[in-house]
Amino acid sequence: MNKLMANLKRQIIAQLNLKDLKPEDIGDDQPLFVEGLGLDSIDALELIVLLQQEYKIKLSNAEEGPRVFYSVKTIAEYITAHQDQKV
Amino acid sequence: MEELYRHFAITYPKFYKMDNLSKLGFLASEVLLSDLPQIKNYRPEEVGVVLSNANSSLDTDIRFYQTVDQLASPALFVYTLPNIVIGEICIRNHFNGENAFFVSEKFDPVLIEQYVNNLINNNILQSCICGWVDYLAPRYEAVLYFVTKESSNPEQELVFNLENIKKIYKEAHE
Amino acid sequence: MSASVYVAGLGLISAIGKNVSENLASLEQEQAGMGEMHVLSSVHQKKLPVAEVAMSNEELAAQTGMPVGISRTALLSLVAAEEALKDAGLEDPDSVRKGFVSANTVGGMDKSESFFAEWLTNNRGGRLKNIVHHECGSITELVADRLGIRDYMATISTACSSSANSIFFGARLIRQGILDLVIAGGTDALTRFTLNGFNTLMILDREPCKPFDEERKGLNLGEGAGYLVLVSERLAASLKKDVYCMLSGYCNANDAYHQTASSPDGTGSYLAMKGALEKSGLKPEDVNYINLHGTGTQNNDIAEGTAIKLLFQPHFPKMSSTKSFTGHTLGASGAVEAVFSALSVRHGLIYPNLRLTKPMHELPFVPEKRFLKNQLIRHVLSNSFGFGGNCSSLIFSKA
Numbered sequence: 001m002n003k004l005m006a007n008l009k010r011q012i013i014a015q016l017n018l019k020d021l022k023p024e025d026i027g028d029d030q031p032l033f034v035e036g037l038g039l040d041s042i043d044a045l046e047l048i049v050l051l052q053q054e055y056k057i058k059l060s061n062a063e064e065g066p067r068v069f070y071s072v073k074t075i076a077e078y079i080t081a082h083q084d085q086k087v
Numbered sequence: 088m089e090e091l092y093r094h095f096a097i098t099y100p101k102f103y104k105m106d107n108l109s110k111l112g113f114l115a116s117e118v119l120l121s122d123l124p125q126i127k128n129y130r131p132e133e134v135g136v137v138l139s140n141a142n143s144s145l146d147t148d149i150r151f152y153q154t155v156d157q158l159a160s161p162a163l164f165v166y167t168l169p170n171i172v173i174g175e176i177c178i179r180n181h182f183n184g185e186n187a188f189f190v191s192e193k194f195d196p197v198l199i200e201q202y203v204n205n206l207i208n209n210n211i212l213q214s215c216i217c218g219w220v221d222y223l224a225p226r227y228e229a230v231l232y233f234v235t236k237e238s239s240n241p242e243q244e245l246v247f248n249l250e251n252i253k254k255i256y257k258e259a260h261e
Numbered sequence: 262m263s264a265s266v267y268v269a270g271l272g273l274i275s276a277i278g279k280n281v282s283e284n285l286a287s288l289e290q291e292q293a294g295m296g297e298m299h300v301l302s303s304v305h306q307k308k309l310p311v312a313e314v315a316m317s318n319e320e321l322a323a324q325t326g327m328p329v330g331i332s333r334t335a336l337l338s339l340v341a342a343e344e345a346l347k348d349a350g351l352e353d354p355d356s357v358r359k360g361f362v363s364a365n366t367v368g369g370m371d372k373s374e375s376f377f378a379e380w381l382t383n384n385r386g387g388r389l390k391n392i393v394h395h396e397c398g399s400i401t402e403l404v405a406d407r408l409g410i411r412d413y414m415a416t417i418s419t420a421c422s423s424s425a426n427s428i429f430f431g432a433r434l435i436r437q438g439i440l441d442l443v444i445a446g447g448t449d450a451l452t453r454f455t456l457n458g459f460n461t462l463m464i465l466d467r468e469p470c471k472p473f474d475e476e477r478k479g480l481n482l483g484e485g486a487g488y489l490v491l492v493s494e495r496l497a498a499s500l501k502k503d504v505y506c507m508l509s510g511y512c513n514a515n516d517a518y519h520q521t522a523s524s525p526d527g528t529g530s531y532l533a534m535k536g537a538l539e540k541s542g543l544k545p546e547d548v549n550y551i552n553l554h555g556t557g558t559q560n561n562d563i564a565e566g567t568a569i570k571l572l573f574q575p576h577f578p579k580m581s582s583t584k585s586f587t588g589h590t591l592g593a594s595g596a597v598e599a600v601f602s603a604l605s606v607r608h609g610l611i612y613p614n615l616r617l618t619k620p621m622h623e624l625p626f627v628p629e630k631r632f633l634k635n636q637l638i639r640h641v642l643s644n645s646f647g648f649g650g651n652c653s654s655l656i657f658s659k660a
């Protein structure tokens with residue numbers, strides 16, 4: 001789980017062009033949207049692309065987004081839970 | 088351009104998400120406005136942006152299209168319209184005034200002069216950022232003008248007419 | 262120099278008709294134009310409804326006398342622009358200073374993407390001359406040339422408000438005494454590029470769209486072209502036919518919130534509508550019909566609805582989104598809807614907002630669900646809000 005979260009942080013920074021950030025700047029439980037990292041709706045879509053590209057998991061219902069992408073930890077939990085449902 | 092961004096010590100993380108055209112326009116506007124503290128005296132509806140170029144959003148169109156076969160990138164698609172650069176400038180500076188984007192083969196000083204003078208003379212705007220912002224790798228160019236109704240610094244200003252517009256454009260290319 | 266600008270001719274091609282009268286008939290019969298893809302081929306073929314013009318490129322080329330390889334965007338533009346010019350019925354077109362202001366967002370993308378696909382497999386493949394007209398500006402030149410317009414030409418590209426912006430720019434050129442007549446509007450053809458792009462933004466409805474419905478799920482992409490022939494007061498007086506209406510007001514503002522989403526309280530929309538009313542010297546209660554931008558996305562409809570609530574309450578005019586018929590024609594939408602608005606003023610029509618079953622709970626008004634004739638229409642407001650925060654509103658009034 002920790003390794004997954006560490007990887008996720010690097011991938012998120014790369015995918016979302018958060019060039020001024022380092023992985024250690026992102027807390028495991030830190031909210032990614034609104035406050036916290038201040039990501040927006042397009043970032044959310046890019047995270048959907050990230051899930052599919054790196055983890056082969058498809059989030060086809062955009063409404064699940066806010067819950068799944070709340071923090072790095074919730075994303076890691078989602079990935080772990082859906083590992084066997086790869087697309 | 089990221090070097091320029093760092094050189095000017097701008098803190099605006101959203102910069103990194105922009106496409107090349109928007110980065111170019113954004114940087115050019117930052118440089119333009121850094122010398123113009125009076126911009127703060129205008130209300131949001133009083134400032135507008137009128138830009139133009141030859142290549143529209145082609146640089147990004149190509150980059151976006153290259154992602155379509157794998158997984159199309161929403162962040163890139165957002166920038167496949169030339170007027171998004173205007174959006175970025177307005178978001179950064181809270182400008183709500185009229186904005187327009189024209190596509191033409193070459194910089195059209197007549198169009199810009201007529202369009203912007205009409206806006207300012209009729210009080211549709213009190214000031215306007217206008218000019219040419221074009222990007223198609225490896226070439227890019229940006230020439231921006233800041234036009235106001237009132238004169239605040241006569242020594243550093245020129246009348247916004249065809250002759251001066253052309254003169255500034257020419258000097259920028261020398 | 263400031264004078265009135267009149268609408269003397271209309272031209273239109275969309276999924277619901279190949280000319281103005283076919284479009285009008287579809288509106289009256291409540292026949293929407295979205296369905297399965299036939300002309301464009303795409304991996305989304307069976308999954309996403311689109312509103313295509315029911316003509317192949319070969320048929321469009323034959324109708325316009327253009328060579329077959331020409332971009333669909335240009336072909337659609339020419340069909341509608343020619344109809345508009347003919348409709349205006351000028352007796353001596355050469356005696357008049359004419360301009361062509363056209364908008365589009367895709368340019369010759371339909372040809373480029375075919376070229377690109379061939380080129381990717383074999384970089385000697387694909388015919389380079391097919392992509393010569395990729396740029397938005399080329400499309401305008403091609404069509405202006407065919408219309409015999411040499412005095413003035415301009416191309417606007419500001420996303421979904423593009424052709425509304427063409428229209429008021431054309432009006433300004435007339436009011437400034439630079440031109441006597443401007444054919445102003447826009448065009449956009451459906452392409453895989455746009456389809457894929459909008460799909461990744463997850464704002465497409467997999468069913469026919471439901472603008473301003475509580476359960477709306479997104480927009481349907483469409484294609485088409487629309488043009489208005491705008492004329493000066495003097496030229497209007499010399500025409501044999503009655504004009505349709507006047508363009509009495511317009512305004513453009515930037516929302517300054519996000520590249521693609523509208524601010525929740527619809528600041529840009531509010532400023533554009535308010536500004537257009539001020540320009541025309543009207544009060545909100547003078548408006549008889551609003552042609553909504555109404556794309557059917559969660560975001561647009563609440564932002565636009567909120568702005569309307571703020572500006573118009575408690576007097577809400579009838580309103581509807583004709584995108585429920587034509588889909589979202591992107592660069593053409595401002596002009597397509599301007600044509601509908603001009604017809605509304607001229608003939609006293611209100612168009613229905615199709616597939617509206619559950620009104621939005623946040624709004625104190627409900628769009629009109631039926632087609633109405635013989636209405637007292639003096640002023641129509643038409644909204645077009647584009648990505649990049651570019652918001653435009655036009656007002657058409659009885660002449």
